Amino acid sequence: MYNYTDFDADFVRTRTAQFAAQVARRIDGSLTEDEFRPLRLMNGVYLQLHAYMLRVAIPYGSINPQQMRTLAQIADTYDKGYGHFTTRQNIQFNWPKLVDIPAILSDLADVGMHAIQTSGNTIRNVTADHFAGAAADEIEDPRPIAELLRQWSTDHPEFQFLPRKFKIAITGSSTDRAVTRAHDIGLRMVRNDAGEPGFEVIVGGGLGRTPLVGTTVRDFLPKADLLPYVEAVLSVYNMLGRRDNKYKARIKITLHETGKEELSRLIEERFDELRPLFGGNDQALLDQITAAFSTPELRQADTSAYAAFYKADPLFRSWADTNLAAHKHPDYRIVTISLKAHGATPGDATSAQMRLIADLAERFGHSEIRISHEQNVILPHVHLSDLPALHAALRGSGLETANVGLISDIIACPGMDYCALATARSIPVAQQIATRFDALKLEHDIGPLKIKISGCINACGHHHVGHIGILGLDRAGVENYQITLGGDGSETAVIGERAGPGFAYDEIVPAIERIIAAYLEQRQSPAETFLQAYRRLGLAPFKAALYPDEGKRDAA
Amino acid sequence: MSRAFTPKVITANDLLIGDVIYLTADDQWSRDHAAAELIEDEAHAQLRLLDAQRTKNAVGAYLADAKRGAHGPEPVHFREAFRTRGPSNYAHGKQVERAHV
Numbered sequence A: 001m002y003n004y005t006d007f008d009a010d011f012v013r014t015r016t017a018q019f020a021a022q023v024a025r026r027i028d029g030s031l032t033e034d035e036f037r038p039l040r041l042m043n044g045v046y047l048q049l050h051a052y053m054l055r056v057a058i059p060y061g062s063i064n065p066q067q068m069r070t071l072a073q074i075a076d077t078y079d080k081g082y083g084h085f086t087t088r089q090n091i092q093f094n095w096p097k098l099v100d101i102p103a104i105l106s107d108l109a110d111v112g113m114h115a116i117q118t119s120g121n122t123i124r125n126v127t128a129d130h131f132a133g134a135a136a137d138e139i140e141d142p143r144p145i146a147e148l149l150r151q152w153s154t155d156h157p158e159f160q161f162l163p164r165k166f167k168i169a170i171t172g173s174s175t176d177r178a179v180t181r182a183h184d185i186g187l188r189m190v191r192n193d194a195g196e197p198g199f200e201v202i203v204g205g206g207l208g209r210t211p212l213v214g215t216t217v218r219d220f221l222p223k224a225d226l227l228p229y230v231e232a233v234l235s236v237y238n239m240l241g242r243r244d245n246k247y248k249a250r251i252k253i254t255l256h257e258t259g260k261e262e263l264s265r266l267i268e269e270r271f272d273e274l275r276p277l278f279g280g281n282d283q284a285l286l287d288q289i290t291a292a293f294s295t296p297e298l299r300q301a302d303t304s305a306y307a308a309f310y311k312a313d314p315l316f317r318s319w320a321d322t323n324l325a326a327h328k329h330p331d332y333r334i335v336t337i338s339l340k341a342h343g344a345t346p347g348d349a350t351s352a353q354m355r356l357i358a359d360l361a362e363r364f365g366h367s368e369i370r371i372s373h374e375q376n377v378i379l380p381h382v383h384l385s386d387l388p389a390l391h392a393a394l395r396g397s398g399l400e401t402a403n404v405g406l407i408s409d410i411i412a413c414p415g416m417d418y419c420a421l422a423t424a425r426s427i428p429v430a431q432q433i434a435t436r437f438d439a440l441k442l443e444h445d446i447g448p449l450k451i452k453i454s455g456c457i458n459a460c461g462h463h464h465v466g467h468i469g470i471l472g473l474d475r476a477g478v479e480n481y482q483i484t485l486g487g488d489g490s491e492t493a494v495i496g497e498r499a500g501p502g503f504a505y506d507e508i509v510p511a512i513e514r515i516i517a518a519y520l521e522q523r524q525s526p527a528e529t530f531l532q533a534y535r536r537l538g539l540a541p542f543k544a545a546l547y548p549d550e551g552k553r554d555a556a
Numbered sequence B: 001m002s003r004a005f006t007p008k009v010i011t012a013n014d015l016l017i018g019d020v021i022y023l024t025a026d027d028q029w030s031r032d033h034a035a036a037e038l039i040e041d042e043a044h045a046q047l048r049l050l051d052a053q054r055t056k057n058a059v060g061a062y063l064a065d066a067k068r069g070a071h072g073p074e075p076v077h078f079r080e081a082f083r084t085r086g087p088s089n090y091a092h093g094k095q096v097e098r099a100h101v
């Protein structure tokens, strides 16, 4: 596990002390809300519908057991005993009191955590593949680069007042588990013809009101050139990005307005200026960082218990079939712990669950924990022989659901249950879909399917890249849900297609059921996934299932 | 003809804990929507909003549509109705805390 340097620790302490003074001045009235808002946002403090919210960064999704226990303690002491893990590998506390926030930040600083740059027009928390450092298909662990980017971007004077927020995602595998194509900069590790690792650099992806899949500006960037290149992109964006219109300020619009060729030319030109200035310092630092991310010493042990349990225990088998992924070591597995128990709030974990995860990571997982953008928790290194005991320990905790990648493994933003920007609720829609398909006992038969729900056009729930996307809107004072189909957030990213008119709150679950019924009826075999079937069939059969009355009208 | 003015209440969030609050006719902030002043005149609404925005312990005061009910003003829009209760996924917020205030 990477430990932050003294420089980082001092910086976080200073920031926390400054913020404590700012809160005191706000409460005694010396600061107005207009003066205070940018200060609180710089420290991850939002004001939502019912209370303040504190957003804490989990850089590239890596967190250790001690940090997890601190989150549990904060949830118990200052909040309502739970936290919400988000699609951006952050955790949000929904009920902190303003006066308590400096104390929370101080508790976080004790374990090297903070809320800096989780908000505002800065470079946000860099997100990474949650299987980083463990995946069988990985070229290299992307987290050293993510950490290098974190150090470089934190408090970078040139990039504190960008035209708009800036999000970077990185993956070390050709399989894209980090949605790199929907970020301002996406970095996807590839090898060149000589077999050397480098990055495909994707710029200008993003969801929100103008959803766009990013454009590749470099097919292969040597690893050593990464930091000057990213700085060149930021530098060009900082100059060209529109500050006159918030809705046109993201780099995706800059790309669109400037054109790919011209933007690439400007980036390359700036890159040529910047590269010599780095003088190898970034590489020396990267070497130091890389050493701290080494794989833990993996065990050699007999694996026969796994096979025996797999054969004998159907609950274990079902869990193993959905929640395990291939590890680079054949005797290990990557475990995804589902935060999507049927009917629970996607991404929420109670303090007791956080403590259990911390304990299990220590007992079975070399003390490593990851948070995924799909709002689940990962134990990246678990030996096959430990899996039965791990599963047994999860049972009864609400963390044992065997549904990773299935219809009830839904991403949902907080929506109108918490978020002040929301136009409709998203959490109860997720709860109802999960409960319904669990009752139908269909989800394992349906197979891989990603449903993603956002409570407004900002698309924090990634609905555009859901195989089924749901967007909650306010239509004349009533909640209304728009469905998109065929979206994909992987290396074959696609923005979903709008299916047609929206559905009322009590019509949305039946609408999803009709889509699924159409898929089950039309798929060539159970091996053909929903997304594959959609790609083969197109929108028409699903549209017919969604709007049966329209077909009748046409026929009449 | 100009559109008729729909009645309003003034609402904000409490500075210290963020809870939803409503401006009463006697210039207090109440946690209870029904205790709010129902404002039926547009000019008066603008004046009252300025008053509200000057108070120290309220953040983000704005006018929200409301209607007369049996026990006082009631929300019109679902967003405002949620704000009188709290989230729908847990029994947190006003729906359980109202008893204590």
Ligand code: HEM
Binding pocket: A046, A048, A053, A085, A086, A087, A088, A092, A164, A165, A182, A183, A205, A206, A207, A208, A209, A250, A412, A413, A414, A419, A420, A421, A458, A459, A460, A461, A462
């Ligand atoms: C108080 C709560 C939140 C507020 C005020 C908020 C606000 C916003 C806004 C305004 C945008 C659009 C930015 C733009 O297009 O320039 C956005 C985008 C985004 N938010 Fe949130 N958000 C909140 C909570 C969350 C949560 C809980 C998550 C994760 C579940 C999240 C993840 C994202 C993501 C992934 C995007 C990127 C979409 C894009 O590419 O533009 N946000 N958010």
Ligand code: SF4
Binding pocket: A413, A414, A415, A416, A419, A420, A421, A422, A423, A454, A455, A456, A457, A458, A459, A460, A461
């Ligand atoms: S998508 Fe909209 S409703 Fe959902 S968290 Fe983002 S801003 Fe809030």
